[in-house]
Amino acid sequence: MSTQARKMRTAACAALLCCAAPAWAVDWSDNAISYRYGTRFAEPFNQQHIKKHIVAFTHASGYKYGSNYLNLDVLNSDSSDPRNLGSGSGAREAYLLYRHTLDIGALRGSEIRFGKVKGLGLTLGFDVNDKDDVGYNSRKRMLVAGPTLMWDVPGFLNTSILWLRESNAPSGPFPPIANVRGRYTYETHPMFGASWGIPVAEGWSFEGFLNFIAEKGLDETGNPTGAETNLDFAFMYDIGPRLGYAKKKIRIGVGYQFWNNKFGNTRRTTGGAGQRASTPMLRADFHF
Numbered sequence: 001m002s003t004q005a006r007k008m009r010t011a012a013c014a015a016l017l018c019c020a021a022p023a024w025a026v027d028w029s030d031n032a033i034s035y036r037y038g039t040r041f042a043e044p045f046n047q048q049h050i051k052k053h054i055v056a057f058t059h060a061s062g063y064k065y066g067s068n069y070l071n072l073d074v075l076n077s078d079s080s081d082p083r084n085l086g087s088g089s090g091a092r093e094a095y096l097l098y099r100h101t102l103d104i105g106a107l108r109g110s111e112i113r114f115g116k117v118k119g120l121g122l123t124l125g126f127d128v129n130d131k132d133d134v135g136y137n138s139r140k141r142m143l144v145a146g147p148t149l150m151w152d153v154p155g156f157l158n159t160s161i162l163w164l165r166e167s168n169a170p171s172g173p174f175p176p177i178a179n180v181r182g183r184y185t186y187e188t189h190p191m192f193g194a195s196w197g198i199p200v201a202e203g204w205s206f207e208g209f210l211n212f213i214a215e216k217g218l219d220e221t222g223n224p225t226g227a228e229t230n231l232d233f234a235f236m237y238d239i240g241p242r243l244g245y246a247k248k249k250i251r252i253g254v255g256y257q258f259w260n261n262k263f264g265n266t267r268r269t270t271g272g273a274g275q276r277a278s279t280p281m282l283r284a285d286f287h288f
Helices: 003-022 104-108
Strands: 026-041 050-063 066-077 090-104 117-132 142-149 156-168 189-201 205-211 229-237 250-259 276-287
Touching: 026 142, 090 104, 104 117, 104 189, 117 156
Parallel strands: none
Antiparallel strands: 026 050, 026 276, 050 066, 066 090, 090 117, 117 142, 142 156, 156 189, 189 205, 205 229, 229 250, 250 276
16 A cells, blocks of 8 residues: 555544544434546646546534534546656545534534524634645645534535644655755635535535635745635536435536635746636535
């Protein structure tokens, strides 16, 4: 097993243990395996459109005092995002995200409601990634914490203000990254995040997330970072009943991602290469 695989397996096991911690009180849970495909992904400093196949495992659960959310993406690029210089093989990446939201109202024994808000939470979590591309070789580690509002809508809508403590230890040969040694920590910075899953018609749902991330100071090379926008949404159709399965078991749909100043890289620092992506996607998922 590769070093990358071992690291991601360790991180995934740790996150699953976090999910399992309140298992004695789980009221509901949902697991899913999903697939996404697009041909117009982008990476900073890369002028080409990139095809990616993305397989993901997602876990969501709720218990008396809050909820868990875990997502592990395994991303496989085509040769436009090469694994090695001159290689015909595409880069591979694993990205793990975990969030735990404590319901403040449940903790104090009475609901917190005002206007269209049905709950107030405290969200804690982390992101971990590992990528073996030819240039940067990202090794991101990030802690997040902040308040979350839960809105009274069909399905769900949560909005958060989170503080991010992010670091990276790139190991690729891309100049001047090659001159950076050890782990580099960015300035602590805020993010506004929203996530939703809302039924819009019989069998159809509108779901996704939106992150506005403030600039995080200077990057590893001394260049200023920029504010980042990441919008990812999909319209999903529940095809399971047509195939003889229960509702919400098998879904297919179309999605779209807009990502500007990806990872804080701006047009100024990249020369306009790969810092912005506009990516239609095909999607499918199986829930169990």
